[in-house]
Amino acid sequence: MKKSPELHKFRTSSQRKEKSHVQYGDAGNSTNRHNLKSHSTLKFIKSATKKVSAIFTIIFLGKRKATSKLAVSDAGRYNYLAREGSSESNYKSFSKFKSFNSFVSSSTSSGQLGTGNFSIEDIYKATEKFSLENKIGEGGFGTVYKGRLEDGCLVAVKRTKKNMQGKHMSEFKNEILTLSKIEHLNLVRLYGYLEHADEQIIIVEYVGNGNLREHLDGIQGNVLEIAERLDIAIDISHAVTYLHMYTDHPIIHRDIKTSNILITEKLRAKVADFGFARLSAEDPGATHISTLVKGTAGYLDPEYVMTFQLTEKSDVYSFGVLLVEMMTGRHPIEPKRPLSERITIRWAMKMLKEGDAILAMDPNLQRSTAANMAVEKVLKLAYQCLAPLRQSRPSMKTCAEVLWGIRKDFREIAISQSSASHHSANFPEKDARKSRRISFEIEDADNYKFISA
């Protein structure tokens, strides 16, 4: 099997195992905060174990405490201290859950992670019996509700019918399984899972400031400025890099899109909805996994669509679409526009090629030399992500590093610009002309004929 060069960068399975071993066994390295959390979790585990009854069967997912969050320096260095557990037995329990053999068939069963063990009564209380006022929205998996647990913690509760058999059922379990394995500041966390009567319920971290698409549409909050958009793009690239490179097995999200990016109060991003996620092949040497095409129109990697071969680079392609969306404000497909503008990436890449990236810039964004240059650079990165052949696309880690550089340049230019603001205010046309002329060559724009909607 042919190996893609990027996959060589991934750790071998033995290296991955070694990492897991160290992480799970090395509780002594935790910070005080985490030790405190570990202590309270231990207390919780003891009490939860006592609560096991004939009616409720607990699937214990294992105590996986975050040892630290992702820290990234301006130089683009990553420090991940991922999950760990304090005891081997917890790790074994977690592994058991991972296999899904431990989904027991009882009237109600639950799995929990971190915050508590959930019964259906807890969920009824939290969501006020799934009241309409608490309904957040509808998705492919069913209805989502906001809830408040007894300890005050806000959660999002995804509720779906159990009769969702076969394909959907496996997607539902896939979402839970994947979410339960990951822990990252920029990924929505799974708190618990519950089967009750004919329903499946998952409880995830509540992220209360709408999704990225809503922000770009102006439905939620104020207009996101370029600096905020850059931060959000960086957050997403970190989350996806983590999925691709730092989980036990590489995870391909498969549905990167603006509506799956949830925004925090501080305007940072958390990647959600792993319903389509699928664990990559266990064989670290495998270059792809063959699968039925899933994803959202407008974001789909054309090579994946044609070959059914899924790799991390399919996420990179979708991320390229998302970057274009963030810079232009437009949806990937704009049916009401003239024909030449309907596929946003084609239109934007044409503008870029012609040195007119600024014309593709979201009209809601404030114009400035720094902002114009940042938009152009992000579009240039998007161009690389959107390469028709996956070998030509950068890894997500590279995307993160490039975005860090763009953000750094943006800040520096913005600072120097503000000191010269008096001058710029007097000569706005000249300034705008200057920034419009930042041009670069795109070698093979004809390739974009192959970009599918």
Ligand SMILES: Nc1ncnc2c1ncn2[C@@H]1O[C@H](COP(=O)(O)OP(=O)(O)OP(=O)(O)O)[C@@H](O)[C@H]1O
């Ligand atoms: N953890 C969460 N916190 C807050 N809101 C959420 C959370 N998860 C989902 N939502 C919101 O609930 C709605 C439905 O989300 P869901 O993930 O089920 O479907 P979707 O992503 O909109 O669609 P699809 O399933 O087709 O991708 C969306 O508006 C989303 O913003």
